Amino acid sequence: MTTAEETAGEAQPWGEVTPDAARRLLVAAVEAFAERGYHATTTRDIAGRAGMSPAALYIHYKTKEELLHRISRIGHEKALEILRVAARREGSATERLADAVSSFVRWHAGGRTTARVVQYELDSLGPDARAEILALRRRVDAEVRGIVEDGVASGEFDVADVQGTTLAVLSLCIDVARWFNVDGPRTPEEVGELYAGLVLRMVGAGR
Amino acid sequence: MTTAEETAGEAQPWGEVTPDAARRLLVAAVEAFAERGYHATTTRDIAGRAGMSPAALYIHYKTKEELLHRISRIGHEKALEILRVAARREGSATERLADAVSSFVRWHAGGRTTARVVQYELDSLGPDARAEILALRRRVDAEVRGIVEDGVASGEFDVADVQGTTLAVLSLCIDVARWFNVDGPRTPEEVGELYAGLVLRMVGAGR
DNA sequence: GCCGAAGGTGAGCGCTCGCTTAGCGCGGAC
């Protein structure tokens, strides 16, 4: 039901997917997977949302799972890039962590449709695709852990369990995709600001 | 594959479900839903895990969805009870919040099988069942918010956005069910302790 | 003007799904 407006919240989404018909199918799949879940979505539903016949899907994708795989990889790459930009900018560890959390949360809230699929449908992938995505997740974890370690080294942060705290920070951000409601009282920007402040407290910044 | 050991981590699970055959089916459904998700689980799989024929399921439950509904209600009631006990014990808001978080997290980590179904398969319920469960969730939220409000009133906590912070605390705890791994490096007790400390920092306790 | 490739459709295959139905075995009442 929401085709243009909701996905427009994401910055130029899926621009790298060509040709046009393949992108329309992929966008339709993202919406359907986010609404109903991978297993509850039919190939007929995806094709119908894209305005095509059921058979058209198989011209551009070998299986329904390949669609999920493509969505998941592109989404994880986008998430990783967001964190890489925040981690590599100039500034203190405090500033970089706040930036990382607020932009990561904005992505999960604003692009909730995509983020839901990316974060919660991993188990529906086969072993090989799943392993590839898990490797991307470890790089996501490493980016955040790097900032936390920098802050501990510089004395800005006070963290006893770096790995556990990093896990908690990422977990907090990712779960936004589960509960965030576009019609709710908060904008993605507001949640990003709130969460950045909470995370700085979690790492003991500014004590 | 894991029948006795994993569910044994939960305290006397599903003791209220009778008769015995109905309980065995329900436990089998919890395991299957947690492993594969509701839509990817077949009624034949559930019956098979319980050592019965596919038709046996329909003697005790009207539909597959009724199984999920029962699991979800019992699970939410258990979660709510855990928080009620922590919220109503004697002690400062700081002590009660730490208790609530650590016991809530222990439940999500130790009973990850159940918690996964309870927290992540809500969308697979029909509108009526879903509305009933959402009412239980609001009560869960109210319990935690009550503790946070008490802490703010007594001056123990420093929280600008009580509702938003409560949401974040619950979100952090719930997401444990997604990432916790029984074979991982941490016990449920360790995660509970770690998270209680992080949450106290989030609410600005002991500054 | 003709041709081949690319991109699409309508029909439908084989299969498995949730669920139903007819009937079997067996323990307790009398």
Next chain:
DNA sequence: GTCCGCGCTAAGCGAGCGCTCACCTTCGGC
């Protein structure tokens, strides 16, 4: 001993699934 009723099974129904196949259109190159 007989019979009832409960708990269960074997078999299978109609429907909808992922996916395929034979065929049709459109269009750039020559």
